[in-house]
């Protein structure tokens with residue numbers, strides 16, 4: 001395959017044209033009334049803290065650069081949902097479902113859960129989690145609370161249609177399922193192509209459920225190069241091409257699914273966010289990053305290893321590391337990534353797509369091209 005670079009961030013020196021301009025950060029002006037987050041550890045901000053699982057990050061050194069310290073975020077500082085929330089103009093982080101109360105929830109909820117995936121069994125060898133199906137179930141429960149707060153079902157429906165929804169799942173269906181034959185039978189049962197189809201069939205049902213629950217502006221994230229994360233690198237430190245090929249099979253089926261949902265569901269504005277294009281485009285934004293294939297913290301080597309060892313002092317030059325632990329990017333990378341993701345999905349925010357410079361809404365990712 002075309003992708004052969006050992007350190008993927010070096011690809012950022014490729015000259016790029018980015019037509020999806022970042023909107024100026026409008027201080028104090030919130031661009032959507034509410035933001036709902038469905039995802040895994042890239043977005044989790046504490047939903048797993050009280051679960052019986054090793055997929056938890058509420059201990060130091062996680063959160064070393066976060067004002068409140070360790071909160072369950074799987075990085076040293078802010079995660080994707082935090083940055084996207086900031087860029088949307090929210091004045092506080094969207095709370096985790098696990099501890100939402102009162103009127104908080106009308107601004108949105110973060111349902112993301114570390115180790116979770118599209119399939120219910122994904123990640124279970126690590127312990128409990130909220131799979132995407134369970135996240136949707138939690139959303140359904142939250143909506144009944146929102147209806148009570150707003151006090152009017154049809155007004156709630158109008159309100160929910162104006163919110164932004166981001167959905168980023170699938171990483172763990174590979175990392176914590178298909179690529180772990182010692183725990184999961186899927187790689188014996190399915191070829192990579194069949195497995196991608198299976199995931200997409202489930203995803204299709206789940207995204208339709210989200211639509212049925214009132215969501216209209218929905219950004220669906222593809223997968224990045226999972227074969228290049230430290231947990232998956234080959235012993236000589238190279239990206240594993242076979243894993244990256246599996247990722248592409250999934251993405252190649254997700255794009256047409258998004259088109260299909262837009263055609264079939266009236267008023268739906270699903271948008272595919274091309275994470276691979278984002279990664280190629282801008283890992284030079286944190287210009288100081290020089291270490292792309294090793295984590296900043298010392299990670300445990302146990303069976304379910306790869307997370308930071310509790311209480312150890314991490315590297316001090318955190319802005320030079322692409323990865324924080326064996327799975328998760330560092331805060332500087334999360335920020336660069338989220339800015340690009342935000343610019344890609346900003347077409348969803350405007351009622352009038354012309355307001356962002358004549359781009360038609362749905363195909364913004366198509367305008368991001370490698371020269």
Ligand SMILES: *[C@@H]1O[C@H](CO)[C@@H](O)[C@H](O)[C@H]1NC(C)=O
Pocket residue numbers: 052127
């Ligand atoms: C937590 O999970 C482990 C392993 O799955 C299990 O052995 C243990 O009993 C569980 N603890 C609680 C309190 O449920």
Ligand SMILES: *[C@@H]1O[C@H](CO)[C@@H](O)[C@H](O)[C@H]1NC(C)=O
Pocket residue numbers: 152153154155158
């Ligand atoms: C409920 O909301 C709808 C739409 O916003 C509005 O037209 C209607 O008057 C409201 N009904 C009540 C009882 O407030």
Ligand SMILES: *[C@@H]1O[C@H](CO)[C@@H](O)[C@H](O)[C@H]1NC(C)=O
Pocket residue numbers: 018022281282284285339340343
């Ligand atoms: C991507 O990085 C390049 C080089 O640092 C920069 O010029 C460009 O503005 C960045 N693009 C975005 C969308 O951030």
Ligand SMILES: *[C@@H]1O[C@H](CO)[C@@H](O)[C@H](O)[C@H]1NC(C)=O
Pocket residue numbers: 296297298312313314315
């Ligand atoms: C990781 O552990 C090694 C040996 O146990 C130690 O020398 C090193 O300083 C540790 N690194 C960090 C970042 O804590």
